[in-house]
Amino acid sequence: MRQVKLVLLSWLLGCFFITAQNKQILYDFTEIPQALMVNPGMSTDFQWYAGIPVLSGISFQAGSSGLTVNDLFADDGVDFNVKVRELAIYGMSTRDELSGTYQVELLNGGFRGRNRDNFYSFGIYNEGDAIGYWFKDYAILAFEGNANQLGRKFDLEHLKTRGEMLNVFHFGLNKRVDGALTIGGRAKIYSSAFNFSSTKNKGYFVTNEGQNNLLANTLDADLELRSSGLNEIEDALDNDTSLLPGILTRRLFFGGDLGFGIDLGFTYKLNKQTVITGSLLDLGFVYSSTDVKNYTIKGNATVEGIEVILPDAFSNSNADFWQDLVDEVDALVPHGTNDKSYIYFRPTKLYGSLRYNWGEPSNPSMDCDCNYIVSKRKDYTKYANGVGGQLYMINRPRGPQAALTAFYLRRFGRALALKTTYTVDKFSWSNIGLGLNLQAGPLNFYVMADNLLAYRNLADSHYSSFQLGLNIISWGKK
């Protein structure tokens, strides 16, 4: 039970930090090395780069599609119970979600190979991801109960959640095939600290008029919560929290569940000024076998209270009818735990974009008193302006989620580039984002923020994200 609470706590924390993983500002922002992480086939002209450890890529994303913090906690004088009932219990649907992601790069670097067409990148990053859909019928049952709701089926499928924390060790190859096409791939080894998921629940709870007695309560359940890595963490939290850093560190560096995945991507120039790109990320899995604890409930039972049919009941008049009823339900709807290993799949992401470039090509040496920024790629032309659209999709427990983005990219010489985006997704239809890339000699700094209109009142935002990073980049000597 405590472990279930731990899962819920992890989920809530995950939800607090949340969200949708879409890095639409970073995507195809070719000045930034971390853009290779969202498209390993990005067109790139770096000679080498080195991320500042821990600071090279930090991103947090948080969102809630159903309601905002302000909806519930605004100091508006409205009864809190009314707000919860109207906005959450009945205001949200089962497709509304709380979800979240963070990433912190521990190490990231890249270098061009002897073959100038090949660029290699590698690194380690830590990632946490959690999603929980609104468990509407569970909430209604908890708030309203089953009284005076004859025939209403409370759908147990509404419980859908998953979450994890892991380290990703990766190595990627970016290869220029010809003047038009660049492809890339990245191999990933996942080392998971913990994960939990409950995504394939089925069944219902219903109260009807009884066949014999006044009421019949029926439970038809097929529920499972799978978890890996939580037991030891729970013990540490209960007994000695000083053990926790050691447990997490060990698990995150190959001492926990391991998995494998790949990223794929490409960039193709339809003509001199038009570019199409695409990438598929985290096509992979983790095999959970350590510290596994799964909770299951499966069966069907209908209860009409204690039933005594005479004269049959005279034969066992000393029986404990209550205990017999409890035992019968236990037998019909067995529940328990097991430690069976399992495989879970990572949330796979898909990006695509179409970009049209125009304007005077950037002068590589403009506004920079250094010798680090000369591209030797004759075909690598950076125009001053770029405009286009992007598609993002991610597989989620309730099926794929999509986001559409329109963007405008403006380069001010080598030193400064701005990208602004307008994104439509389930969280917001007014999501305007802005990314800034600053190149000061070899030092590269980028910062990005999302859903800027919501900054008027962050508590009323359905979605926000923030990314920043610090790198050293070389394009080779002049």
Next chain:
Amino acid sequence: MKNRFLFPCIILLALYSCIERQNFDQYEDLEIIPTVEASILYIESPERLLNEIPGQDFYSQDFNFDGFSVDAFSDRVLDGFVFYEIENTTSKEMEATVEFLDEGGNTLDTQYFHIDPAPTPLVQLQVAYGIGTGRSIEIIKNTSSIKVSVRNLGDNSSVSNLPDPKIIFRSSGQFRLRLK
């Protein structure tokens, strides 16, 4: 030149961004009080059995019933109702007594039912527990068993002309629980 452009933008954004005052203490006001209902006890007996057992004391049984005393219920229950329904299609006049007993076997509450012989309407009774009802919810919280007694006030030979004559006792409970 770029710095003159960039830093004012950042400062403007920082000034522009704000968070309206939130009152997280409101969470303390949250009340989660569902009303739950379920059947409690069902007893049926054919008229044939009433005729087979001589005397008035037809049936008496003490049923262990932990449903009210389990912590998950007793720690949270606020108030509620117990519903009774008795259906008599036999030719017998009867009386039934339902007693709620605590763990020591002491009677906490008693309901008495007089049942006319068939044809007779359903006997229905709703008993409230909780503040303002005249019956303390503590009765429910401390109930550990339910004793049902039925006395046959009629004879041991008559047979109802209704099909499949029976005496049937039904009951259910509906209670409000404070989860938060």
